[in-house]
Amino acid sequence: MSNILEKITESNKTIREYSDIIPDIAIILGTGLGALADEIENRVVIPYEKIRHFPISTVHGHSGNLVMGKLEGKPVIAMQGRFHFYEGYNMAEIAFPVRVMKRLGAKTIIISNAAGGMNRNFQRGDLMLISDHINLMGVNPLIGPNEEKLGPRFPDMSQAYNQKLISLAETIALEDGIKLHKGVYAGLTGPMLETPAEYRMLIKMGADAVGMSTVPEVIVANHMGMRVLGISCITDLAIEGVVEKVHFQEILDAATRSEPIMTHLVKKVIKNIDL
Ligand code: HPA
Numbered sequence: 001m002s003n004i005l006e007k008i009t010e011s012n013k014t015i016r017e018y019s020d021i022i023p024d025i026a027i028i029l030g031t032g033l034g035a036l037a038d039e040i041e042n043r044v045v046i047p048y049e050k051i052r053h054f055p056i057s058t059v060h061g062h063s064g065n066l067v068m069g070k071l072e073g074k075p076v077i078a079m080q081g082r083f084h085f086y087e088g089y090n091m092a093e094i095a096f097p098v099r100v101m102k103r104l105g106a107k108t109i110i111i112s113n114a115a116g117g118m119n120r121n122f123q124r125g126d127l128m129l130i131s132d133h134i135n136l137m138g139v140n141p142l143i144g145p146n147e148e149k150l151g152p153r154f155p156d157m158s159q160a161y162n163q164k165l166i167s168l169a170e171t172i173a174l175e176d177g178i179k180l181h182k183g184v185y186a187g188l189t190g191p192m193l194e195t196p197a198e199y200r201m202l203i204k205m206g207a208d209a210v211g212m213s214t215v216p217e218v219i220v221a222n223h224m225g226m227r228v229l230g231i232s233c234i235t236d237l238a239i240e241g242v243v244e245k246v247h248f249q250e251i252l253d254a255a256t257r258s259e260p261i262m263t264h265l266v267k268k269v270i271k272n273i274d275l
Helices: 004-016 033-039 091-104 162-175 196-205 215-223 248-272
Strands: 025-029 041-045 065-071 072-082 107-118 127-135 180-187 209-211 227-236
Touching: 025 033, 025 065, 025 091, 033 065, 033 072, 033 248, 072 091, 072 180, 072 248, 091 215, 107 215, 107 248, 127 162, 127 215, 127 248, 162 180, 162 227, 162 248, 180 227, 209 227, 215 227, 227 248
Parallel strands: 025 072, 025 107, 107 227, 127 180, 180 209
Antiparallel strands: 041 065, 065 072, 107 209, 127 227
16 A cells, blocks of 8 residues: 555545544444444444445445544544455455544544463453454564655554553453453464364463454554554453364354443443543
């Protein structure tokens, strides 16, 4: 993507034809958070295919929507549907919507995903705050010429996930009796799940959970100086020595069961966030 600034500007222009809301918070409604879109008030729904330069889904016919409106009284912009590397998009394409949401005004981004749990203390359906990540995708969205107006050539990643937001989520979880772990997310390309040897390797590396998303968006959000909060829904377990056969439907079912708690937690974070 060479003239990236122009592309962002043109994307914004199309979005501004639908809504003039200036969002404070961006949300990527990954697995486990889909229902949150329905709770956005006065919402304007913009199909991705209407937005210039947004990735086009060639696989599913329609790829998703940007949803703008208010949540807990705060202006938000949410991605209903995200793009994965395993679908064939390149890294810059996957992260492009994050750049657009930042330009629209969002300084904070909340990202959810489904992940396999490898920590012995985890149970299926638990939630995990992402404290840090390991990028094992082999690529990243910042490779290529750097646009200084967006961020530095060598961005710092020493606090890729914002400590204040983590503390806020932990406080809320404590108050409301939500079981909430904290750990390291390893991002792999997928789409296959891991072999037992791969899970062993990931555990040795220090990962607590593994998934196929989030890392590209978080890298770009950090490049642009956004505050990030990441939450994984632990949909299946790969504890050392007990890697079980996983059916993808079980992953989706576990995420659906955790959705009300994840939604509650994220809404309360948004309510109490200081902007
Ligand atoms: N591995 C990778 N991605 C996943 C998993 C897993 O076990 N569960 C949900 N997404």
